[in-house]
Amino acid sequence: MAERILMKGNEAIAEAAIRAGCLHYFGYPITPQTEIAAYMAKKMPKIGGVFLQAESEIASINMVYGAAAAGMRVMTSSSSPGISLKSEGLSYIAGSDVPALVVNVQRGGPGLGGIQPSQSDYFQATKGGGHGDYRMIVLAPASVQEMASLTIKGFDLADKYCVTTMLLADGTIGQMMEPITFEDAEPTVYEKPWALTGTECKRPHNIVNSLYLKPDELEKKNFERFEKYAEIEKNEAMWEEYMMDDAEICVVAFGIASRIAKNAVAEARKEGIKVGLIRPITLWPFPTEVLKAAADKVKSFISVELSMGQMIEDVKLATECKRPVSLCNRTGGMIPTPEEVLSAIHKAEKGEF
């Protein structure tokens, strides 16, 4: 087995991106994700890559757009307020069907908010953020190891479907250190015949663009794009189940909240409470089928989130409101303790919502 190394979540993203063959990083510093940029600044010049600190978030996302159009594996990273600034570019990238990886290490909001962790950009990531009919694949790492593995997976998914993958992390996982392992694997290379690489007068020129002035053409393009999204929904949902076999209460949590919830579920099991956890790893596509199936078995759901309750809406949609769904949450940079989640489980057991 490859050696264990001690990494911060942010560093793991950067190292994984390099190992995935990403040689182009454009960013702008913001706490709590700046270690990604710092790591890239240190490493990229040594391996013939590009690290560029742009003059703003808006500039950096448009540099990503350009490099993606040229067929490069490319990424940017930011934290909540910075992602809002990048949203216009995200929409243009989606409208041009080019692949990119965008990292959001979330902090408390809205507005300038604060620098402590949050999951309150769930709506922004999964429902749009930018304008127009589009989707991004949204991956939610729950450990430093997954910061690495989902970064690599994120590049592959982006290239496979020509979409943006957003890695939706939070300040806790970005900042905390855990031992991880990198497997020695060559990055997967995807053919990009649409890329702007220079025709050398040997082929018709390619166009990367999101402007369609004729509405029927734009509609056709959107219909085609949503066929692609339907394929993604069919094929790419990922989740983890924990102690769900005989569960009567189902906790649903992603990212750092799922790690905390796991503590609470294990503790509740010691008390004899039949409770399990479903952890969505992809937030879009949301793992609808597994939740729908769980709704036929469990009595109630608890959505644990570092927000005012955003994923809870998708839990209700997926379960078709067949069972009550309660919310256990902290927000603004606060994190629920395992004890708080445990008391939500106690309440659910008593049928209180």
Next chain:
Amino acid sequence: MEHKRLTLFAGHYGSGKTNIAVNYAMLLAEEGKKVCIADLDIVNPYFRTKDSEKELAERGISLISSHYANTNVDLPAIPAESYRLVQDKSIYGVVDIGGDDRGAYALGRFADAIKAEGNYRMAFVINRYRPLTSTVEDTVEIMKEIEEASGIKFTCIVNNSNIGPETTRETVIDSLEFAEKVSAAVGLPIWLNTAEKSIADGISGIPILPLTLQKKYFDLPD
């Protein structure tokens, strides 16, 4: 163990400087010294010396820390009291210097006074299990950058090689060869070896500083 009046800990961010500085200050206090610990980290708003405020106060160790530490105001600031380190020669000062070369600029303001007094130890903290200090070459590069930014040359190395909760006695022992290679490459002695106190026994050779780690809010399962 012989102590200098000022002990400065610097190194790559995440190498363990804060935990070592706090433990070393406590060691000095146990030996009856009048101790002052200063947090000169202007880079990272998280994981500060101030997290150990209560434990330090209980031992009579005074803490110099940015007024913005642990306020979530992400401002690079060092307090005026930091001058006490170089002006009050009755204290033993332990200085926790922020990550990398950018953090080390904060020390530059005091460099002339520290060197003029000449009673200091500038310790380079290394962890070979961290990605940007996993080769001798990269480690030396970071060391040189810190020296350039701070205006002070390192005088010794502290081996704090660990892989977090998975660290065993063997992890530490296996890292010594790397520490020795760094030591040979830069011509500096390894002053201390560190290990969490439950595994510190039985690691021979270089003097060991057993560490009590700063507490976490709670442990996370895998």
